[in-house]
Amino acid sequence: LDPEEFRRLGYAVVDWVAAYRAGLGGQPVRPPVEPGSVRDRMPALPESPQPLPALLGELDRTVVPAVTHWQHPGFFGYFPANASLHSVLGDLLSGGLGVQGMLWSTSPAATEVEQSLLDGLAGALGLDPAFTWAGGGGGTIADSASSAALVALLAALHRGSGGAWRETGVDGTERVYVTAETHSSLAKAVRVAGLGARALRIVPPAPGTLAMSADALADMLAADVAAGLRPVLVCPTVGTTGTGAVDPVRAVAVAAAPHGVWVHVDAAWAGVAGLCPEHRGLLDGVEFADSFCTDAHKWLMTAFDASLLWVRDAAALPAALSITPEYLRDSATDSGAVVDYRDWQVPLGRRFRALKLWAVVHGFGLEGLRAHLRAHVALAAELESRVVAEPGFVLAAPRSLSLVCLRLAAGDGPTRALLERVNASGTALLTHTVVDGRYVIRVAIGSVATQREHVDALWDALRTGRPDGP
Numbered sequence: 001l002d003p004e005e006f007r008r009l010g011y012a013v014v015d016w017v018a019a020y021r022a023g024l025g026g027q028p029v030r031p032p033v034e035p036g037s038v039r040d041r042m043p044a045l046p047e048s049p050q051p052l053p054a055l056l057g058e059l060d061r062t063v064v065p066a067v068t069h070w071q072h073p074g075f076f077g078y079f080p081a082n083a084s085l086h087s088v089l090g091d092l093l094s095g096g097l098g099v100q101g102m103l104w105s106t107s108p109a110a111t112e113v114e115q116s117l118l119d120g121l122a123g124a125l126g127l128d129p130a131f132t133w134a135g136g137g138g139g140t141i142a143d144s145a146s147s148a149a150l151v152a153l154l155a156a157l158h159r160g161s162g163g164a165w166r167e168t169g170v171d172g173t174e175r176v177y178v179t180a181e182t183h184s185s186l187a188k189a190v191r192v193a194g195l196g197a198r199a200l201r202i203v204p205p206a207p208g209t210l211a212m213s214a215d216a217l218a219d220m221l222a223a224d225v226a227a228g229l230r231p232v233l234v235c236p237t238v239g240t241t242g243t244g245a246v247d248p249v250r251a252v253a254v255a256a257a258p259h260g261v262w263v264h265v266d267a268a269w270a271g272v273a274g275l276c277p278e279h280r281g282l283l284d285g286v287e288f289a290d291s292f293c294t295d296a297h298k299w300l301m302t303a304f305d306a307s308l309l310w311v312r313d314a315a316a317l318p319a320a321l322s323i324t325p326e327y328l329r330d331s332a333t334d335s336g337a338v339v340d341y342r343d344w345q346v347p348l349g350r351r352f353r354a355l356k357l358w359a360v361v362h363g364f365g366l367e368g369l370r371a372h373l374r375a376h377v378a379l380a381a382e383l384e385s386r387v388v389a390e391p392g393f394v395l396a397a398p399r400s401l402s403l404v405c406l407r408l409a410a411g412d413g414p415t416r417a418l419l420e421r422v423n424a425s426g427t428a429l430l431t432h433t434v435v436d437g438r439y440v441i442r443v444a445i446g447s448v449a450t451q452r453e454h455v456d457a458l459w460d461a462l463r464t465g466r467p468d469g470p
C-alpha cells in the first residue's frame, strides 16, 4: 500500500466508520448471537492479496452483527467506554506516525507531548502541583487502570522494602488494604505481584455506607504492624464500580501516613469529573496520595486505551521497574534530563497514546468536556428523581454522578427479569451489581451519543417492562 493508495482506501475506511456511527441507533445494543457463530463464519486466510472492499464487506457480514455496540446511545452497562470520533482521528494519527516511545530518544515528541498533556490535565483537575513534573512528580498514560494499580503496587513494594524488593522479592509479610467494593484489578495486582490472597485485607465500610471506614483501616494497620506484618499499599476508590461510592481519601491518607503506606487512589471512572469545579470535592485528600489514576477511556471521550496515572514522586516507578540492557542504553537516558516511559510500565514498548487524548482535548476544549460530563450528570439526576417518585421502584444507592442504581420493591427475581427484558429488547444495555445482598440494576450514563431521548426511552422500557407493568 503506497501513500497514494492509502489515501484512497483511507477515505473508504473513514466513510465506513462514519456510516457505522450514524446508523448505530438502529442496531440492537447487544447482538443475539450464539458462541462460535463468528468463528464459524470467518473466511479462510487468503493466499493472495484481497481488495479492501472485500474486507469491509466481511465486517458488515461477519463482524458488525456480532458486535456489542459500546458507542450505542442506549449503552448504559458497566462504565461506558466512550470513544469520541475526535479520539478515533487521534488514534489514526498515532498509527500513521507509527512511533514506539519506549525511551525519550526513540521518539522525543511521544514522551514530551504525554508529559505536557498530563501536566495540563493535572491542573485542569485541580490536582496538587506535586503531581506535575515541575513539582517532582509526573503523569503517564497506561493502558488500563488495572495496569496503573499494578505498577503502583510494585513501586509501593519497592519503597516499603527500603529499596530491597527488586533484589529480594516479597517475603509474605506484605499487606494491601481495600474494601469489598474495590475493583477486582487490585486483587489481581496482588496476585500478579506474587503476594498471595492472604495479603489482601478487606477494610469494612463506615456504618450505613459502602465507603471505607478510615477508623477501621487505622485499627487494622496498627494490629498488622504489631503482628510483624508490613502494610504496603491502601487503595481508596473514588467512584466504586458497583455503586459509585467514594472512600474518604483524606482520612484514609491520614490513617496510612504513620506507617508509610503507599496510598493509590483509584478514580478510574469518576476522577475525570474533577474537571468540573462543582465535582472537585470528590478529589478531596488526593493531595496526600502517592498515586492517582483516572481513565480517559471511560468518561473522557477517549477511545480505549488511555488510563491516566500520576505519581507524587517521579523517581518511584523507575526505581522499582527500570532494567537497562546494553541495547537500550543511550546518552539522553544517562544525562538524567529525560523521562523514559518504559520505566513507568510493565511492557517495554509503548504507543503514542497521548495523540488521541490531545485530539480529544483539542477538539472539545476543556469547556466541551465539562459540558459533556455535566449533561450526563443532569440526565442521571432526572432519572434518579423518576425512580424515587415511581411506586414499585427503589433507589438502591445514592446516585453517584451519572450512575443510578435501582431495583424493584418486588424483589430480586423481578428486578433480574426486568434487566433481562430490557437487554433482550435491544434498545438498551444494562448491567447489575449486588448491594446489601440485593440484586440491583446499574444505569451508567456516559456514552458519547446518549441524549435525553435515550434516557427517556430507557425509563419507558423500565416502567413498562416490570412484571406488574406501570
Ligand code: PLP
Residues within 6 Å of the ligand: 079, 143, 144, 145, 146, 147, 183, 185, 237, 239, 240, 241, 266, 267, 268, 269, 295, 307
Ligand atoms: N477501577 C474501577 C473503579 C473501575 O470501575 C474499573 C473498571 O470498570 C477499573 C478499575 C478497571 O479499569 P480498566 O479496564 O481501565 O483496567
